[in-house]
Amino acid sequence: MNIHSLVMADGSTREDKKECILSAALELFAEKGFHGTAVPEIAQKAGVAAGTIYRYFASKEAIVNAVYQRHKSQLLASVMADFPYDGNARAQVHHFIAATFGFAKKHPLAFKFLELHHHAPYLDDKSREVEQSVVAMANGFVEQHEHNKVLRKAPQGVLAGLVWGAMVGLIRAGWEGRCTELTPKAEIAFEEAIWDAVRRPDTT
C-alpha cells in the first residue's frame, strides 16, 4: 500500500478510477466529439458519479487534453520504439507504416480520437506541444533523406502530408467499410505504393 495508489473500498485504486474516466472519455469523445459528449455520460460509462469526475479533472477541457496527450504520446512512443535509426530510408518507412498501422489496429478508438480532435480550439498548449514534436520529427526525417537524394524532391511538408494523409485515409476507409480491414496483404500493397510515391524516381 503506497501513497500513490491507495486501495479503496471496492478494491480499486485511485489510478484505476482515473483510468476508468479517461477510458470512458476516450470512447465517447471518439464517437461523438467533445461538444457532443456530456460529462454525466462520461461518469456513467466510467461507473462513477458526475461529481467524482471533478475530483480527478478540473474541467471537461482538462479531460480531453489528458486523453489527447496520453494517446498522442503513446502513438509517438509506438513509432519511436525500435526505430531503425541506422537503417536505410526504405526500412525506416516500413517501420513507420507498420508501427502506425499497428497502433491504429490495437487502439482504434485512440486513433479515431486523435484524428477527430486534431487542432481543436479546446486543446491547450501542452497538447499542441506534443503535436508539434511529432510534426517536427516527421519533417526532420523527410528533409534528411530528401537531401541525401533518397527521397523525391518536393516542397517542404508535401511528402510528410501525403504519407500521413494516406495512412489516415486507409485506416478511415477500413473503419467505414470502404475497404477490407487492414490485412497484412493490404499493408504490404500500401507500403509498396507509398514507397514508390516518396522515393526519388530515378533511383532503382
Place this chain on the structure above:
Amino acid sequence: MNIHSLVMADGSTREDKKECILSAALELFAEKGFHGTAVPEIAQKAGVAAGTIYRYFASKEAIVNAVYQRHKSQLLASVMADFPYDGNARAQVHHFIAATFGFAKKHPLAFKFLELHHHAPYLDDKSREVEQSVVAMANGFVEQHEHNKVLRKAPQGVLAGLVWGAMVGLIRAGWEGRCTELTPKAEIAFEEAIWDAVRRPDTT
C-alpha cells in the same frame, strides 16, 4: 412570379434567404463544429431572425445535412465536370487531383466542413447516400484500371483510400501551416508522387 423564387417585401427571394442561412451555417460549422455552433449564431450571421431559420429547415440537424449534401454534390460535380472518360488513367488521375485541389482552394470552407463532418452521427440517410455514390465512383474507376493492368494490384479500397487520404493530408497540412500553400509546384510534385504510388510498377 414562380413558386421557387417568390419575391419578398425587401426584394429578396425565398431562395436568397435560404442561401444566406446555408452559407452562414457552412462557415460556422466549418470553424466550430456542429455542437459548437448555436442556431441563433447562424441566424445572426445570415442576417435573419432565429425563428426564421425554422421556416426553411426543420431543425439544426436538417441544416447540417443540407449543407453537407450541397457541398458534397458540388465536390462530386467539380470532379465529374469535363472528366476525360476517354483519356488514359494518367490523364484521369491528373484531372481528379487537379479538380479536387481546385475545389479545395476555391471553397476551402466547404472542403473543411466536409472533412470535419464526415460520418458524423447526425448525418441522415440521404447525406450518407451522397457519400456512398462518391465512394462507388472512385472504386469503379480504380477497379477498371486495375483490371486493365494500368494500376497497381491492391485489395479493394486501398488505392482509393490512399489517394483520397493523401490529398486530404496535403490540404490539411496547408491549413495548419505544416507546408506552404498549395502552389502549382507542390501540386505537380504531389501528382507525380501519387501516380508512382498507384500505377502498376512494371509499367513505364
Place this chain on the structure above:
Amino acid sequence: MNIHSLVMADGSTREDKKECILSAALELFAEKGFHGTAVPEIAQKAGVAAGTIYRYFASKEAIVNAVYQRHKSQLLASVMADFPYDGNARAQVHHFIAATFGFAKKHPLAFKFLELHHHAPYLDDKSREVEQSVVAMANGFVEQHEHNKVLRKAPQGVLAGLVWGAMVGLIRAGWEGRCTELTPKAEIAFEEAIWDAVRRPDTT
C-alpha cells in the same frame, strides 16, 4: 409604440420585465443575501422563466450590481434633492437625516439591501464608484463645517462614520423590533441627539 418600450404579448414592455426582475432580485438579495439567493428563485418571483433572466442580465453578478447602482443612486438623489446648500449646518443636518429616514421608510428593502451588500467582493468598479461619490460628498460636508468651527473637531471620518452609523443603527433597530417604528417623535429626538453629538460644544 417606440423602440425603447416595445409592447409585448401580455401587454407588458421590455422595461417592465427588467423592472420585475430587478425588483424580485432586490427583495431576495435583501432578505437572503447574494450567495443565499438562487437565480431561479429570482425568476420565479419575477414571474419569468430562469432562462429569461439572461436575456436582460449577463450574469447573477450583473444583477446585484444593477440593483446596487440603481438604489444607491436613488438614495443619493433623495438626499441631494432640495439640499439647503445656502442654509446653516443645523438645517443641512436636518435635511440629511430627514431625507435618509424618508428613503429608508419609503424603500426599506432597498435600504436593507444597500447595507447588506456594502463593500461586497462581487460589486464591480462602477458600483464602487457610486459608493465613493457618496462618501466623498459626506466628508466634504463635514470638513467644510468643521473648518468653519460649527462642527466638533475630530479626526477625519469620525463624525461622518458616527452619523451614518447612528442612522443605520436606528433604522435597523426599527426593523428588528428593538425600537418602535420611526415615528416623527423618534426622528426629532434622534436629530437633536445627533446635532448635539456633532456640533462644536462651546457653541450655543
Place this chain on the structure above:
Amino acid sequence: MNIHSLVMADGSTREDKKECILSAALELFAEKGFHGTAVPEIAQKAGVAAGTIYRYFASKEAIVNAVYQRHKSQLLASVMADFPYDGNARAQVHHFIAATFGFAKKHPLAFKFLELHHHAPYLDDKSREVEQSVVAMANGFVEQHEHNKVLRKAPQGVLAGLVWGAMVGLIRAGWEGRCTELTPKAEIAFEEAIWDAVRRPDTT
C-alpha cells in the same frame, strides 16, 4: 494556518480540534459570508478532514451558530467585565465604549463576523436569545438613567440604537479606510460626541 495546529501534532484533545474548526470558520465566514464559504474550506484551514467537522458539528448551520454564540457572548462578557455598576452614567458610557472598541480592535474578525451575520435567517433560537439578552441589557441601562433624568428623553430603543450604530459605523469606517484606524484620539472625540448625544441637554 492556525495557532492550534502545533498543539494537535502531539496530543490533540477534542476541545483543541473543535477550537481549530471554530477559529477557521470565524475567519472564513467573516471574510466571505456563510453561503460564500465551503465546508471543505473550513476543514482545510482548520487542518482536519472534511468528515471530521461532522463529528463536532451536526451541520454547516450548527457551525455558524456556534461561532455566533461564542463571540457574541465574548463581546457581552468584555463589556460586562469590570462594569462600573456604581459609577455614574458618564463613567458607564465610557466603559461601554472603551470595552466595545477594545473588543473590536482585539478581535476584529469576530466583530466583523457578528455584524455580518446579524439577524441572518440561518441563526437559530439560541443565537437569537444571546442577541436578545444583549439588547435587553442595553435597554435596561438606558431606561434606568433616562428615568433618573441623566439621559436624554427619547422613544424606547432610540438611544441604544444610535449609540450602537454609531460605534459600528466608526469601526466600519476604519475597516474601509474612510477614517484613520481607531486611535485613542479618535476614541476620545467619539466618546465626547456620543456623550453629548445621549445626556440630557439641560444637564452640565
Place this chain on the structure above:
DNA sequence: CATGAATGAGTTTTCATTCAT
C-alpha cells in the same frame, strides 16, 4: 411570412454530507 422574446430542458460545475476504511 418574419420576428425575436420567452421558454425549460440540458449543460458544466460546486459542495454539504455520508460512510467504508
Place this chain on the structure above:
DNA sequence: TATGAATGAAAACTCATTCAT
C-alpha cells in the same frame, strides 16, 4: 475516532425551439 473519496442534488448558465405579434 479520523479520514477523505464519493455522492448527487442543486447551482449558474446555454440554447434549440416555439409562438404571439
